[in-house]
Amino acid sequence: MPGASGARRYSTGRTATAFRSTTTCRRTPGKPAAHGEPDASDSPGRTGGQQRPRPARTLPQPERGAAARRTALLRDGAVLIASGLVHLVVLLVGGGSWGGPVSWHKPVTFGLSFGLTIIAIAWVSSYLRIGVRTRTVLLGLFAADCVLEVAGITVQAWRHVPSHFDMETPFDTGISMTPAVGGGGLVAILSTLSAAAFLRRPGGPPGMALALRAGCGILSIGLLPGAAMIARGVYLTRTGHQLAGYASTASLKPLHGVSPHAVLVLPVLARLLAMTSWSPHTRVSVVRAAAGCCAAAAAAALVRAVAAH
Structure with missing residues (x-):
């Protein structure tokens, strides 16, 4: 019958199509595709049989800000260390006393000491289990405090007047009170970081x-x-x-x-x-x-x- 013959042809064609589809899906990886079969290189996301390179991973905004802050802290520490070394050269070349309230030893020792401390705190704080934003704020305040104190001591050394406990003029009083106010800030910041080290076990190697x-x-x-x-x-x-x-x-x-x-x-x-x-x-x-x-x-x-x- 014509209708039955058409149905058989339709069924046979559908079965053959399904067989080809199954054969294509089960083809062994790496084996070249037969003529008429889809190749892996034709699939979206691939070019010439090779996977397209993935875009570079970007850090979240808080982590990018923390990384930038650590870089800035390392730079601040290096600047203070360089300042201390420069004043050491000034002391050796120009002469002068190492001790006493008016001498070059203060910009030398404070520059070296505060520079090393900034670098140390910037590094070790990365092992402390505190929030990224909290760490960024504390380190920013710490670096600003250190730089301000060393700057005041250096200015007074070049003026040949004491940097501490000098109340002769309003300017000298402001400079000499900087360590007092800044010292309180340093105590608060470092105490907070120290508390974080004891409250939660820091990371890192044994x-x-x-x-x-x-x-x-x-x-x-x-x-x-x-x-x-x-x-x-x-x-x-x-x-x-x-x-x-x-x-x-x-x-x-x-x-x-x-x-x-x-x-x-x-x-x-x-x-x-x-x-x-x-x-x-x-x-x-x-x-x-x-x-x-x-x-x-x-x-x-x-x-x-x-x-x-």
């Missing part, structure tokens, strides 16, 4: 958490004599005993100068140990011994300061 917590703890101890030096010196100067104000800070300087750098030395040691083949237990033991040495040095400086009084 020994890094111990290095950060020990370094931040010793750093916090070193901040206390700095605050005490400023408070006592300002009080004695305002009561008419400026020379006594300078003399009152001498015994606390070693503790204040040595303690803050543990937060850089110990994490660097932990990072260097991560490059060795030593076991995690051995690396942690080495960091623990180094932390004990730093704590002993801070304790010796504290005993010396107490004995001097």
Whole structure:
């Protein structure tokens, strides 16, 4: 019958089409396609049988801002270190006294010390488990405070007047009060970062958490004599005993100068140990011994300061 013959032809054609489709889908990968079959190179997203390169991954806006801030902090630290070295050359070439309230040693020591501290805090803070925005704000305030304090000390050194406890003119008073106000800000910022190191275990290789917590703890101890030096010196100067104000800070300087750098030395040691083949237990033991040495040095400086009084 004509109708039955047409139905058979339709059914046969549909079966053949389905068979070709099934054969195409089951074709072995890498085998050339037969004539009339679709090739993988004709599929969307491929050119010449090769996958198109994916676009480069972009960081979220907060992470990009944090990366830019770390770069800026490293630049600020390098500038302060360079300033300290330049003034060291000025001292060596031009001569002058290393000690005393008016000398080149202050822009040298403060430039080197604050520059290293900025770089250290910018690096070690990346291991702390705090929010990106919070870290960015704290580090920005910390860097601005450090740069402002070193700038004031440097200006006074070139003017050949004391940078601390000098109340002779309104300008000198403003410069000398900068360490007092800025010191309070530094204590608040560094105390916040130190608290973050103890509240949540920091990341990093074995020994890094111990290095950060020990370094931040010793750093916090070193901040206390700095605050005490400023408070006592300002009080004695305002009561008419400026020379006594300078003399009152001498015994606390070693503790204040040595303690803050543990937060850089110990994490660097932990990072260097991560490059060795030593076991995690051995690396942690080495960091623990180094932390004990730093704590002993801070304790010796504290005993010396107490004995001097």
